[in-house]
Amino acid sequence: MKEHKEKILSICNQxxxxxxxxTLDIEYVDVGENFLVAKMPVTPKVHQPDGVLHGxxxxxxxxxxxxxxxxxxxxxxxxxxxxxxxxxxxxxxVTEGFVYAKAAMIHNGRTTQLWEIxxxxxxxxxxxxxxxxxxxxxxx
Numbered sequence: 489m490k491e492h493k494e495k496i497l498s499i500c501n502q503x504x505x506x507x508x509x510x511t512l513d514i515e516y517v518d519v520g521e522n523f524l525v526a527k528m529p530v531t532p533k534v535h536q537p538d539g540v541l542h543g544x545x546x547x548x549x550x551x552x553x554x555x556x557x558x559x560x561x562x563x564x565x566x567x568x569x570x571x572x573x574x575x576x577x578x579x580x581x582v583t584e585g586f587v588y589a590k591a592a593m594i595h596n597g598r599t600t601q602l603w604e605i606x607x608x609x610x611x612x613x614x615x616x617x618x619x620x621x622x623x624x625x626x627x628x
Contacts, residue, residue, distance in 0.1 A: 493519055500524070500556050509552050512545060516556065523592045524557035530582050540581040546607055546616045547576050549589045554603040554620035557591040562601070567624040572600070576618040585610045591620070599623060 500516035512534060518525035526549065528534070534545035551571050558569040588608050595602035600623050607616040 496560055500560070508548060512548060512552075514549060514552055516553070517588075519560060522561070523590055524553055524560055525588055525590045526553040526556070527586045527588045529586055530584050535583075540583055541587065541615070543576065543578050543616070546578060546587070547574060547618065549587065550574065550576060550591075550605040550607060550616065550618035551620055553589040554591040554605050554618075555622060557593070557603060558601055558622045558624070561593065561596070562624055566627060568627060569622050569624055571620055572623050573621040574618060576616050578616045580609075580613055580615050582609050582615055587615055589618075594619075 496519050497516050504510050504514065512528055514526050514528045516524065516526045528545070528549045530541050534542055536542045551574050555569055555571055562569060589605050591603045591605045593601060594604050600621055603620040603622065605618040605620060606614060607618065609615055
């Protein structure tokens with residue numbers, strides 16, 4: 489299982505080259521039976537003007553990890569995955585360190601999937617709670 493886990497994380501990180509995920513320094517760090525985790529550094533690059541993590545950066549992290557989780561848990565050779573709706577509740581501010589986003593599947597339908605993404609700080613405090621709906625479209 490460990491080799492399989494490392495292979496999945498390696499693939500997820502490799503496909504981020506020259507993307508928003510690379511720009512935001514998002515790194516996939518853990519995967520399990522029904523979840524995927526990514527981390528992102530909280531630096532001035534992702535701050536609002538007043539020095540706290542920008543909600544848009546949090547949402548970008550959430551959509552990135554949820555969409556990547558769809559690719560991991562669905563057959564990416566058979567489907568394109570696209571996010572079709574995302575919502576976020578930001579409950580705590582953070583100014584430095586790392587935030588971690590854990591995407592867990594709530595619903596796995598034939599066409600749509602529903603993900604809950606909890607973003608926490610290094611101490612495990614909830615920063616944002618997000619919900620992402622993805623759609624799996626057949627490749628032709």
